[in-house]
Each structure stands twice: as structure tokens, then as C-alpha cells.
Amino acid sequence: MEKYYSKIKNSPLFCGITDEELEKMLKCFGGYVKKYEDGDMIIRQGETISKIYLILDGEVNVEKETYWGRRIIIQKLYANNNIGLALVASKNIEANINAMCVGHALILILNYEKCSTMCQNACMHHSILIRNLFKILSKENIELIEKIENISQKTIRDKLLTYLSNESQKHRTNIFEIPFNRQELADYLNIDRSAMSFELSKLKSEGLIDYKKNKFALKVEI
Amino acid sequence: MEKYYSKIKNSPLFCGITDEELEKMLKCFGGYVKKYEDGDMIIRQGETISKIYLILDGEVNVEKETYWGRRIIIQKLYANNNIGLALVASKNIEANINAMCVGHALILILNYEKCSTMCQNACMHHSILIRNLFKILSKENIELIEKIENISQKTIRDKLLTYLSNESQKHRTNIFEIPFNRQELADYLNIDRSAMSFELSKLKSEGLIDYKKNKFALKVEI
DNA sequence: TCCTCAATGTTGTAATTACAACAGAAATGT
DNA sequence: ACATTTCTGTTGTAATTACAACATTGAGGA
Numbered sequence: 001m002e003k004y005y006s007k008i009k010n011s012p013l014f015c016g017i018t019d020e021e022l023e024k025m026l027k028c029f030g031g032y033v034k035k036y037e038d039g040d041m042i043i044r045q046g047e048t049i050s051k052i053y054l055i056l057d058g059e060v061n062v063e064k065e066t067y068w069g070r071r072i073i074i075q076k077l078y079a080n081n082n083i084g085l086a087l088v089a090s091k092n093i094e095a096n097i098n099a100m101c102v103g104h105a106l107i108l109i110l111n112y113e114k115c116s117t118m119c120q121n122a123c124m125h126h127s128i129l130i131r132n133l134f135k136i137l138s139k140e141n142i143e144l145i146e147k148i149e150n151i152s153q154k155t156i157r158d159k160l161l162t163y164l165s166n167e168s169q170k171h172r173t174n175i176f177e178i179p180f181n182r183q184e185l186a187d188y189l190n191i192d193r194s195a196m197s198f199e200l201s202k203l204k205s206e207g208l209i210d211y212k213k214n215k216f217a218l219k220v221e222i
Numbered sequence: 223m224e225k226y227y228s229k230i231k232n233s234p235l236f237c238g239i240t241d242e243e244l245e246k247m248l249k250c251f252g253g254y255v256k257k258y259e260d261g262d263m264i265i266r267q268g269e270t271i272s273k274i275y276l277i278l279d280g281e282v283n284v285e286k287e288t289y290w291g292r293r294i295i296i297q298k299l300y301a302n303n304n305i306g307l308a309l310v311a312s313k314n315i316e317a318n319i320n321a322m323c324v325g326h327a328l329i330l331i332l333n334y335e336k337c338s339t340m341c342q343n344a345c346m347h348h349s350i351l352i353r354n355l356f357k358i359l360s361k362e363n364i365e366l367i368e369k370i371e372n373i374s375q376k377t378i379r380d381k382l383l384t385y386l387s388n389e390s391q392k393h394r395t396n397i398f399e400i401p402f403n404r405q406e407l408a409d410y411l412n413i414d415r416s417a418m419s420f421e422l423s424k425l426k427s428e429g430l431i432d433y434k435k436n437k438f439a440l441k442v443e444i
Numbered sequence: 445t446c447c448t449c450a451a452t453g454t455t456g457t458a459a460t461t462a463c464a465a466c467a468g469a470a471a472t473g474t
Numbered sequence: 475a476c477a478t479t480t481c482t483g484t485t486g487t488a489a490t491t492a493c494a495a496c497a498t499t500g501a502g503g504a
Contacts, residue, residue: 064371066375085360086364090360138312139308141363146318149288151374190374
């Protein structure tokens with residue numbers, strides 16, 4: 001457990017909390033670290049979630065399966081992100097997503113009940129933590145709206161240009177790497193992979209973008 | 223101001239707070255009520271948001287305009303909902319949405335800075351409020367994921383069936399009213415209105431659904 | 445080095461959609 | 475009651491997409 005302290009204390013979840021406090025809090029919240037492997041389900045659709053899952057290392061896809069069996073990638077999460085945080089506040093709500101591990105991952109698991117209810121020895125901690133949780137959830141909210149913007153574009157071309165332009169803005173540079181392979185990007189943008197590949201080629205040949213594997217360059221201001 | 227107290231105290235934002243406390247809090251948070259008319263913009267894309275907007279009465283559309291001029295309705299909000307709550311936690315982030323008033327609306331406006339920082343006389347209030355904010359944002363988050371599910375369906379038919387089936391589940395009945403007119407529903411589901419009308423007719427003639435104006439009935443379990 | 449397999453790119457076709465144009469219905473104001 | 479306007483439904487056509495089938499590329503292992 002101790003070997004993860006440096007990772008844990010750098011997460012936004014424990015922002016504003018000193019090293020000594022951290023140890024007390026982790027005990028108080030029943031914190032432990034669990035390893036997941038490629039394809040492991042961390043959260044399953046239909047489950048009730050009562051823990052906070054903080055990614056210390058690795059990559060997690062938040063997915064949903066349609067009634068007709070197609071996969072939707074809602075978001076991709078990395079170190080310092082929380083998984084299914086919104087589900088923890090309402091005990092009676094079932095998870096509406098799956099969280100699937102991509103490659104190896106280390107997840108810190110905390111008991112939300114213990115985090116959210118006051119106790120004598122750590123009143124201030126709880127207060128800081130809940131503020132941090134609110135901030136983290138806000139960020140996720142804004143990203144979900146951005147995803148809605150991306151997939152709400154009318155054509156494959158517009159979806160790609162909107163997505164790439166948003167990524168470019170986030171990276172603050174015209175050259176950047178995207179976290180998806182082609183199939184994942186297609187699942188994220190809700191389009192057919194091969195049709196997307198075709199449109200990417202077209203955009204490249206028109207000189208609007210350039211790319212090699214996951215490295216993209218935007219040639220124009222959208 | 224006093225005449226709105228009953229509405230305010232019934233909102234989830236002030237859940238768990240007594241009448242006497244409420245008055246103190248509203249003063250402490252610099253709360254006031256503002257009236258908006260049809261078409262008024264409550265939040266504009268690009269603004270920095272530092273206030274909490276609680277809808278006391280009326281209807282608000284959270285919208286986004288695409289680069290190409292088409293409207294996307296992200297969500298529709300009513301009494302007891304907060305507008306742009308996620309934007310308030312990160313001071314440096316510009317609003318990525320417009321919030322537009324539909325018809326008349328009454329909005330309670332609070333100063334978030336005063337809500338989120340401690341003061342001597344109301345420490346406990348702040349603590350309750352931030353918990354409530356977390357809960358509210360969680361709910362909104364879950365709804366955004368539901369919207370992503372709706373618009374991620376492949377065909378107009380699947381989008382309609384998924385949306386209607388989700389609405390039916392939320393209302394816990396097969397007969398329910400939807401909050402959108404046809405154009406708004408099309409903007410919400412990201413499809414063409416006339417194509418949607420056509421598909422609705424088809425679903426009705428096939429006996430899968432029935433509807434009259436905004437009242438819908440689902441005839442099958444999806 | 446060669447083989448294998450997974451990822452990516454390309455193409456043709458059938459299905460789906462957007463769009464425009466218009467018709468009918470319902471709501472609104474006078 | 476009538477006129478006007480807004481909302482909803484219908485239809486044909488051009489544009490876009492999904493899908494299947496196959497080609498190419500590239501990485502990793504034997």
C-alpha cells in the first residue's frame with residue numbers, strides 16, 4: 001500500500017491534503033489497491049456502486065452495450081480519473097455503464113459511505129474530500145458535454161473535425177496524440193470504422209489534417 | 223424574496239435545511255431571484271460562470287450551436303434543476319453551452335464563492351450545501367450518459383425506441399408525456415424533424431407505439 | 445528472415461438520412 | 475368566425491452511411 005502513496009497524493013482527489021493526513025484518511029476510508037487485467041470489468045451495468053474507484057495507473061473504457069449488441073465507448077479514463085463517480089451519490093440507482101480495463105491497471109478503492117459521513121477525528125478531511133469530488137465530477141460533466149458535441153455533428157467529416165479540433169484545443173497544440181485506436185475512435189464517435197478510415201484519408205489528401213497512427217496534426221483552424 | 227421561500231426550500235439544493243437556517247443562508251450566499259422571458263439567454267457560450275442558477279419555475283434549454291449553425295439541445299431543465307452547475311467549480315473554464323429560457327422562468331441566483339468557502343456563522347450549512355451540490359451534479363451526469371445512449375443509436379427508429387423506452391422507465395409507466403415538441407425532440411436526438419415524424423408514423427402504424435401530441439404510449443417492452 | 449495476426453485502408457452496394465417542398469392540423473389573435 | 479401563423483405529417487430525391495469483402499501495412503514471435 002505504502003508504495004502507492006506518491007501516486008495517490010498527486011491525484012486531484014487528495015488535492016490539498018498533507019502526507020500525514022493522507023495515511024489517516026486512507027485507513028479511515030477503508031482504502032485498498034486492486035490490480036485489474038485486460039478485459040476485466042471494474043463496474044458492470046446493473047450493479048449498485050458504493051465505492052470510489054480512483055485509477056492510479058492504466059486505462060479504463062467506460063462503455064455501454066446497445067440493445068442490439070453494438071458497443072458505445074462513452075469515455076476513456078486514465079490515471080487520476082475516477083470511475084463511475086456519479087453513481088455513488090444515489091444508492092438506489094443501478095450503474096448504467098460498464099467500466100472495462102484496457103491492459104493492466106491499478107485502482108484505489110475507497111468506501112464512499114465512510115468518506116461522506118462525518119467522523120470525530122477527520123472532520124476537515126471529509127470536507128476537503130467532498131469539495132474535491134465535486135470538482136472532479138464537474139470536470140467529467142464538461143467532458144460528457146464535449147462528447148455530446150462531438151457525436152452530434154451531422155457527418156463523419158464534421159464529427160472528425162470537431163473531435164480533432166477539440167483535442168487540439170485541450171492539448172494547446174496542433175500536433176497531438178489521441179488515446180484511441182481506429183476501432184475505438186469509431187465506437188466513440190458512433191460511426192463505422194471503415195467509413196471513418198476513408199474520410200480520414202480524404203481529409204489527409206485534401207491537406208486539412210495529417211496523421212500517422214495515433215499522432216495527428218491539424219493544418220487549419222476550424 | 224420571501225414569497226419564493228416555499229419553492230426554494232423544497233429544492234434538492236436545500237434538502238436537509240430548516241426554515242430558519244434557509245433565511246440565513248440566502249443572505250449569506252447573496253441570493254436573489256431574477257425573472258427571465260422566452261428567448262432570454264441565462265448563460266452564454268464563452269462566459270465564465272461564478273453563480274449558481276437554481277430554476278424555481280419555468281423551463282430552460284441547455285443548447286449548443288455547431289460551427290455550421292445547427293442547434294443541439296443538450297438537455298431540458300425545469301424547476302429544482304440547476305443550470306451550468308459543472309461550470310462553477312473551475313473558475314478558468316469558459317461555458318461550453320448556452321442556456322436559453324423557454325417561456326417565463328424564475329431563477330434563484332447564488333454566489334458560489336460564498337457558498338463554497340467557509341464562514342464562521344454557517345459552517346454546517348456550507349457542508350450540507352456542498353453535499354447537495356454533489357448529489358445534484360451526479361444526477362445530471364447520469365442523465366448526460368443517458369442522452370449519449372439515446373443519440374448513439376444507429377437509426378432514427380432505434381433512437382426513438384431507446385428514448386421512449388428510457389422515458390417510460392423513468393415515469394414507471396407505459397403512458398407518459400414528453401417535454402419536447404417535435405422540432406425540439408429532433409434537435410435533442412440529432413435527427414431531421416421530418417424524417418423523425420415519418421418514422422413515428424410508421425411505428426404507430428406498426429402498433430409499437432401510440433401518441434397524440436406530446437402524450438406517448440409504448441405498446442411493447444423493448 | 446519469414447510467418448502470422450491484428451490493425452488500418454479501400455471499394456462497391458444497399459440502406460438510411462437530410463433536405464426541400466408542400467399539405468394538413470392545431471393554436472393564436474383579432 | 476375568420477385569418478394568420480406555427481406545428482406536424484408526407485413524399486421524392488440527392489447525399490451520406492453502414493456493411494461486407496478484400497487489400498495493405500506493421501508489429502511480434504518463431
